[in-house]
Amino acid sequence: MELFFTMLVPLTIAVIALYAAGRRVDVYSALVRGAGSGLETLVKIIPALIGLMTAVYMLRASGALELLAAALAPVLDRLGLPLELLPLMLVRPVSGSAALGVGAEIISTYGPDSDLGRTAAVMLGSTETTFYTIAVYFGAVGITKTRYAVPAALCADLTGFLASAWAVKVCFG
Amino acid sequence: MTMTVIWTGMVVLSILCGLATGRGPAVASAAVEGASAAVELALSIAGMLCLWTGVMEVMRQSGLADKLSKLLEPALRRLFPQAVRDREAMDSISANVSANLLGLGSAATPFGLQAARRLARNSPGVASDSLCMLVVCNTASIQLIPTTVASVRAAQGCAAPFDILPAVWLASTLSVGAGIAACKLFSLLWRD
Numbered sequence: 223m224e225l226f227f228t229m230l231v232p233l234t235i236a237v238i239a240l241y242a243a244g245r246r247v248d249v250y251s252a253l254v255r256g257a258g259s260g261l262e263t264l265v266k267i268i269p270a271l272i273g274l275m276t277a278v279y280m281l282r283a284s285g286a287l288e289l290l291a292a293a294l295a296p297v298l299d300r301l302g303l304p305l306e307l308l309p310l311m312l313v314r315p316v317s318g319s320a321a322l323g324v325g326a327e328i329i330s331t332y333g334p335d336s337d338l339g340r341t342a343a344v345m346l347g348s349t350e351t352t353f354y355t356i357a358v359y360f361g362a363v364g365i366t367k368t369r370y371a372v373p374a375a376l377c378a379d380l381t382g383f384l385a386s387a388w389a390v391k392v393c394f395g
Numbered sequence: 396m397t398m399t400v401i402w403t404g405m406v407v408l409s410i411l412c413g414l415a416t417g418r419g420p421a422v423a424s425a426a427v428e429g430a431s432a433a434v435e436l437a438l439s440i441a442g443m444l445c446l447w448t449g450v451m452e453v454m455r456q457s458g459l460a461d462k463l464s465k466l467l468e469p470a471l472r473r474l475f476p477q478a479v480r481d482r483e484a485m486d487s488i489s490a491n492v493s494a495n496l497l498g499l500g501s502a503a504t505p506f507g508l509q510a511a512r513r514l515a516r517n518s519p520g521v522a523s524d525s526l527c528m529l530v531v532c533n534t535a536s537i538q539l540i541p542t543t544v545a546s547v548r549a550a551q552g553c554a555a556p557f558d559i560l561p562a563v564w565l566a567s568t569l570s571v572g573a574g575i576a577a578c579k580l581f582s583l584l585w586r587d
Contacts (some may be wrong), residue, residue, distance in 0.1 A: 228555050234540070235450050242457035249453050256452025259501075260445035264437055271433040277405040279429035283421040284413035316401065326436050326547045334553035343548055343559050347541030348566035352534040357397075359530045360522065362508045363515040370581035371527045375534040378574030382535070385569035389562035 267319050274313075274320035278327075282309065302387050306338055310345060311383050315352035315376070322346070337390060344386040349379055439550035440543070447542035451499055460502070464493040474532075474575065478525045484513040488529060498538045507533055524582045531578050535571040539564075 242249050281287055290312075291298075291305045298305055310328060313320040325346045332338040352375045360368055413422035454460065468489045478484045487510035494503035507529065514526045522530070541563055548556035 224555075224558070227558050227560055230557050230560065238450055238454050238457070238459070241459065242453045245457050247453065247456045252453045252456045253449040255449075256455075257445040257449035259452065260448025261441065263448070263501075264441055264444060268434065268437045271437060272430045273402060275433040275436075276426060276429035277402055277409070279425040279432065280409035280413075280422050281405050283418060283425035284409035284411075285416040285418050286408055286412040289412070289416075317398070322543065322547070323433060323436060325544065326440075326551075327432075329547055330551050334548040334551045334556070339548075339551075340559055340562070343544045344562045344566050346544040346547075347538070347559065347563040348536050348570055350534050350536045355534045356530060358504070359507065359511050359526075359533065363511045363526075365515060365520060365522045365526070367521040367587070369522045369527060369587065370578070370585045371522055371530050374527065374531045374574055374577035374581055377577035378531060378535040378570045381573035382566055382570030385566040386562070389565040389569075390559075392565070393559075393562040 267322075270317070270319040271323055274317055275323040278309070278313070278320055278324055301384060303383060304338055304341065304387065306332070307342055307345065307383075307387075310342055314345065314349055314383075315379055316354070318351040318354065321351070337394070340394060341387050341390045344390055345383055348386055349382040352376065352379055436547075436550075440546035443546035443549050444543060447498075447540075447546070451497065454497060455499055455502060460490070460493050460497055460499060463496065464489040467492055474528055475525045477523065478514060481513060484510055484525075487513060491529075492532065492537070495533070495537050496539050498540055498542060503533075521587075524578070527582070528575070528578045531574040532571065535574045536567055537571055538567075 239249050242252070287309050291308045294308065295305055298308065303311070306328065310321060310324045313324055325342045328342040329339045332342075334340070334343070356368070356371060356375060359365075360371070409422050409425075410419075413419050464486075468485060471485065471489050471492060472479050475485070475488060478488070487506050491503050491506035491510055494500075494506060510529055511526060514523060514529060517523065518526075540557075540560070545556040545559075548559070
């Protein structure tokens with residue numbers, strides 16, 4: 223099973239390449255073009271990443287996050303959510319770039335194979351930038367009465383955070 | 396404007412809090428560290444991230460997304476009972492969901508917005524049950540292979556950056572399941 227997940231990346235790439243070649247797609251040109259568009263996306267998020275990581279670094283150095291974490295400790299503890307991941311959970315629904323920055327910081331501080339590093343990674347992988355998505359969708363079709371969309375989306379986020387902590391415990395014991 | 400308020404608030408709060416807790420110098424050095432850390436992060440994940448967007452483009456051109464979209468349609472009919480008879484809306488919804496599953500974010504949004512426009516036709520200005528369901532499904536992550544976070548793990552020297560996949564699938568399923576359940580429940584209980 224472990225070998226399967228280790229080999230998943232090269233196998234996925236190979237299967238997609240073979241399938242596409244079978245459908246007469248020019249696989250190599252498509253790969254290079256797609257990689258180019260990835261670079262464009264990355265360049266587009268760097269400015270936001272610079273702005274938000276500056277603010278997040280300052281906030282963390284100021285001790286404000288620790289004060290908040292201390293205040294919320296009893297609740298988080300009862301829910302089985304690690305205190306160290308509070309900053310990630312706070313920024314996740316608001317900004318994708320900030321969440322990526324905070325998550326990367328947690329992963330590098332505690333190590334990618336630590337429980338905290340893994341939980342941060344699973345949280346990033348299993349949730350989305352909720353408020354941004356809501357703004358884009360309702361903005362695009364001119365909805366002003368959003369009814370229960372926000373509370374329902376936040377239910378999904380909270381469940382995602384709780385489930386991430388639990389899933390890491392289950393999968394990595 | 397929202398981000399302006401949040402960003403400025405974060406900066407001001409850090410200075411006030413830093414001065415109050417005697418950590419002013421730490422805040423000052425953090426202010427100059429964050430920006431270069433952002434560029435370092437972007438560079439460290441660039442290679443793997445671009446490789447994946449390349450593979451995703453191959454997948455898009457091969458028509459795999461269309462196939463998946465056809466497979467998903469029966470299941471999606473149950474989630475959008477009011478839209479079942481609207482062919483065009485159902486097609487856009489399943490294209491949106493299949494692109495999200497495959498991680499084709501830039502393809503998913505146009506399909507999603509197309510579906511949203513279609514669903515909003517009958518109730519201008521007010522989010523219908525179907526539209527709430529569509530939006531909530533898009534605010535939950537259903538991406539099968541979370542490439543960005545795997546790139547971050549790989550950049551930190553992780554030997555098996557994808558070993559979190561089962562945990563991600565478990566957490567994603569529960570999260571999107573909770574979102575769907577919340578939508579169904581609220582659609583019965585919500586009073587405007």
